[in-house]
Amino acid sequence: GIQVEQSPPDLILQEGANSTLRCNFSDSVNNLQWFHQNPWGQLINLFYIPSGTKQNGRLSATTVATERYSLLYISSSQTTDSGVYFCAVEDSGGGADGLTFGKGTHLIIQP
Amino acid sequence: GAGVSQSPSNKVTEKGKDVELRCDPISGHTALYWYRQSLGQGLEFLIYFQGNSAPDKSGLPSDRFSAERTGGSVSTLTIQRTQQEDSAVYLCASSSSGSWNSQYFGPGTRLTVL
Numbered sequence: 001g002i003q004v005e006q007s008p009p010d011l012i013l014q015e016g017a018n019s020t021l022r023c024n025f026s027d028s029v030n031n032l033q034w035f036h037q038n039p040w041g042q043l044i045n046l047f048y049i050p051s052g053t054k055q056n057g058r059l060s061a062t063t064v065a066t067e068r069y070s071l072l073y074i075s076s077s078q079t080t081d082s083g084v085y086f087c088a089v090e091d092s093g094g095g096a097d098g099l100t101f102g103k104g105t106h107l108i109i110q111p
Numbered sequence: 112g113a114g115v116s117q118s119p120s121n122k123v124t125e126k127g128k129d130v131e132l133r134c135d136p137i138s139g140h141t142a143l144y145w146y147r148q149s150l151g152q153g154l155e156f157l158i159y160f161q162g163n164s165a166p167d168k169s170g171l172p173s174d175r176f177s178a179e180r181t182g183g184s185v186s187t188l189t190i191q192r193t194q195q196e197d198s199a200v201y202l203c204a205s206s207s208s209g210s211w212n213s214q215y216f217g218p219g220t221r222l223t224v225l
Contacts, residue, residue: 031212033214035216040218041148041218041221042218043202045213048212086154088154098144098156098159098170099144099146099154099156099204099214100156101153101154104153
């Protein structure tokens with residue numbers, strides 16, 4: 001099945017810093033989503049981005065499907081950005097087989 | 112509008128008992144997914160419904176697991192003869208029509224098997 005690798009696994013930053021999270025995937029996809037899992041375990045949708053670039057406030061994401069990677073940018077980090085960020089993909093092999101998740105990037109924003 | 116809801120939020124059971132977990136998808140969403148999240152295995156996909164049918168059940172961990180969906184809406188995930196390794200958070204998601212659409216997740220059911 002499709003492989004998803006996220007880097008870095010852990011990231012500690014000071015409030016106000018910028019960060020870039022990376023997601024590499026091993027095959028073509030028809031769905032790529034970024035999620036933020038908050039301390040209560042809720043998976044919050046950030047972006048649906050199988051290709052192209054999107055921005056939402058301080059967050060933006062870019063997926064280069066031909067090179068099989070996606071980047072999530074967080075600017076001017078706030079302590080509320082802390083948590084685990086997951087990249088998840090669905091391969092384009094036919095049917096809806098569910099999302100394959102990476103292991104996540106654990107982000108800690110210190111005041 | 113209302114998001115995906117799941118019940119119960121927490122379930123503690125004894126080894127060998129059966130449990131039933133419920134998912135209410137977003138109204139109008141035809142696709143429904145079950146996942147589980149555990150420390151050792153991360154987030155893993157279990158099963159997908161389009162309408163009431165599940166075309167592929169191979170993601171279910173064992174034959175003790177079953178799922179159904181009726182009326183194209185509510186789904187239940189049943190685990191028979193629970194084992195300690197079944198302890199995990201079980202997450203449900205829905206999307207408007209399967210592939211090429213965002214999946215939206217519920218808050219999960221935390222299952223603890225003693």
